[in-house]
Amino acid sequence: MLFTYPLNIISILFHVLTISSLQTPLVAAHCPSCKAVPNTPSWPCPSAWAHLNASTGGRLLRPTPPGALCHPDQPAYNASACPALQAAWSTYDFHQRDPVSSMWNQFSNDTCLPVPGYPCSGDGYPVFVVNATDPKHVQFGVRFARDHNVRLVVKSTGHDYVGRSVASNSLSIWTHHLRGIRTHASYSPKHCNVLINHTAVTVGAGEDMISLYTHLDALNQTLIGGGGQTVSVGGYLTGGGHSLLSPRYGLAADQVLEMQLVTPTGELVTANECTNTDLFFAMRGGGGGTFGVMTSVTVRTYPTPNITNLSLTLASTDTASPRVWEMVSYVLSQFPSLAGSGVSGYSYLFNTIPNPLAPSSNTSVSGLVAAVVLQDAPSSDSLTSLFSPILSHINQNWPDVFVQTNVTTYPSFLSWYNEHYDTTETGLDTYIGSRLLDRAALTANLTASAEAFRRLSSGGVATAYLVSGPGVWNADPRGGTSAVLPAWRRAYVHSTVGVGFKPLNATARAEAVEKVDYLLQGLRRLAPGMGAYVNEATPYEPDWQHQFWGDNYDRLVEIKRKVDPDDVFWCHPCVGNERWREVDGRLCRV
Numbered sequence: 001m002l003f004t005y006p007l008n009i010i011s012i013l014f015h016v017l018t019i020s021s022l023q024t025p026l027v028a029a030h031c032p033s034c035k036a037v038p039n040t041p042s043w044p045c046p047s048a049w050a051h052l053n054a055s056t057g058g059r060l061l062r063p064t065p066p067g068a069l070c071h072p073d074q075p076a077y078n079a080s081a082c083p084a085l086q087a088a089w090s091t092y093d094f095h096q097r098d099p100v101s102s103m104w105n106q107f108s109n110d111t112c113l114p115v116p117g118y119p120c121s122g123d124g125y126p127v128f129v130v131n132a133t134d135p136k137h138v139q140f141g142v143r144f145a146r147d148h149n150v151r152l153v154v155k156s157t158g159h160d161y162v163g164r165s166v167a168s169n170s171l172s173i174w175t176h177h178l179r180g181i182r183t184h185a186s187y188s189p190k191h192c193n194v195l196i197n198h199t200a201v202t203v204g205a206g207e208d209m210i211s212l213y214t215h216l217d218a219l220n221q222t223l224i225g226g227g228g229q230t231v232s233v234g235g236y237l238t239g240g241g242h243s244l245l246s247p248r249y250g251l252a253a254d255q256v257l258e259m260q261l262v263t264p265t266g267e268l269v270t271a272n273e274c275t276n277t278d279l280f281f282a283m284r285g286g287g288g289g290t291f292g293v294m295t296s297v298t299v300r301t302y303p304t305p306n307i308t309n310l311s312l313t314l315a316s317t318d319t320a321s322p323r324v325w326e327m328v329s330y331v332l333s334q335f336p337s338l339a340g341s342g343v344s345g346y347s348y349l350f351n352t353i354p355n356p357l358a359p360s361s362n363t364s365v366s367g368l369v370a371a372v373v374l375q376d377a378p379s380s381d382s383l384t385s386l387f388s389p390i391l392s393h394i395n396q397n398w399p400d401v402f403v404q405t406n407v408t409t410y411p412s413f414l415s416w417y418n419e420h421y422d423t424t425e426t427g428l429d430t431y432i433g434s435r436l437l438d439r440a441a442l443t444a445n446l447t448a449s450a451e452a453f454r455r456l457s458s459g460g461v462a463t464a465y466l467v468s469g470p471g472v473w474n475a476d477p478r479g480g481t482s483a484v485l486p487a488w489r490r491a492y493v494h495s496t497v498g499v500g501f502k503p504l505n506a507t508a509r510a511e512a513v514e515k516v517d518y519l520l521q522g523l524r525r526l527a528p529g530m531g532a533y534v535n536e537a538t539p540y541e542p543d544w545q546h547q548f549w550g551d552n553y554d555r556l557v558e559i560k561r562k563v564d565p566d567d568v569f570w571c572h573p574c575v576g577n578e579r580w581r582e583v584d585g586r587l588c589r590v
């Protein structure tokens, strides 16, 4: 909000508008080959935008490029405020509070970074934003984009790793302020003759993880949520949503009992197991920004577990030796049996990092650090007992690997989370890549997996998250099925890797894309039939349609064609986007 100005003056001129205008849209008379762009006859005239502003009660923003404070050629220039902006840029919080910013710079083509001397323009960002606080605002925005052939994007926090929540020459619906949290002892979905005898919570689509965890913790409850404090329900859940608690209870998409959404025709509808069942299927894993704008969702909640956490470091200063990767692949081969005993957690594989166990020694190490947990364990020894044979095996076979362990118990999920949430930095130019790994990938050939994990980590740090297991495989989503990649139902581990690159450098960007592809190749060979998690992947994943959605893809495209025949919603990599392509910032029919 700080860097934007609402169109209040125009709003005063066009103040007498009510929701009834939703029923009288201006319908585009023909099928233009490209979406409208500013400064051409195709772009809506100022009075049309003013009309939209008035109908949303003055909630149309014309955003200032997020880095403008640092640029003398920009009206918003403020030299003394620039250092604070530069510091905030690396935080997730900044990007979620800004109406258009996205956390990785390349998705707005580096068009206004907070670096004096770099170029700054709004070219990489939406031209207008509906700052929605009510589903009505979303309806007005969607109908406007449809009727005026304007490219539409949906942004909640801009935390998207594949760049779906920002686009140039577009109107953006900003869902960040769609808030509200209401708990239920049991739940009856609308138009269904069913009582779901399970605790639940209805939340606004803009709610973030820390707000939800905090609210529910006060009631001794929690929900299936993500590791980043500011990640929002909207993009997280529509992409599937894994959690520390998933191996016990399933993915976030598996928890949904009901959803309210605005469809591509601008209707506000309920989707559940009895009504709008296609949308109910698609919105649970079929990807954000594709089938509509979720305005609120009802999900199951659970009693908060107590958590026993083992922080584990396994590292070797012999960073050149392949033996350390044999040790890493041995540890990861134990994940299936650990998951069978209820263990979940996050592990990080590193090629060469400064020695964390001897920071002043000027040495580097390779290996693995992890935070693994047991929920509601009978005693704090339970987790140690599960790991002691693994650690003995390491001592015997890799005596040069040093081992550090630390066990802590936490009385609730939130108390664990407050110490273990994702504290990485953002505001960079980075691509990440993803692979889901099943039992065979982790256990069948440890020589091959050692090589695959060595390659994966050769760019720096990679992850192997133990976030799937029995709860995901045996999940019972309402209505019997959901759109998440079926490979989740046999996965144990979600593994990722990231590659950073210099901004404003097309060669560096292309090299980063290639490098992510190269780093992933070992895992793809290891787990050929699995796939990747759309929310934490590279937008350049080959055969992304099937890698992200598997056999669900065809049904998802059918639903997309039915609910959005005119492609009001378009993003990449998103279901059914094959009929359009981006050409110099313009979206045109293929």
Ligand SMILES: Cc1cc2nc3c(=O)[nH]c(=O)nc-3n(C[C@H](O)[C@H](O)[C@H](O)COP(=O)(O)OP(=O)(O)OC[C@H]3O[C@@H](n4cnc5c(N)ncnc54)[C@H](O)[C@@H]3O)c2cc1C
Pocket: 092, 153, 154, 155, 156, 157, 158, 159, 160, 161, 164, 165, 175, 205, 206, 225, 226, 227, 228, 229, 230, 231, 232, 233, 234, 235, 236, 237, 238, 239, 240, 241, 242, 243, 287, 288, 289, 290, 292, 293, 294, 295, 422, 535, 536, 571
């Ligand atoms: C620090 C951090 C930690 C993370 N931890 C986890 C984790 O533990 N588990 C996990 O599964 N993922 C995790 N993620 C990945 C996360 O799921 C994705 O980044 C997700 O896309 C974020 O959604 P968002 O709404 O916050 O972001 P946005 O960028 O705003 O949106 C992402 C996508 O969803 C769409 N979208 C957003 N809101 C809506 C809505 N209301 N209706 C329809 N479409 C919508 C957008 O158009 C876009 O396509 C993490 C990400 C970060 C940055």
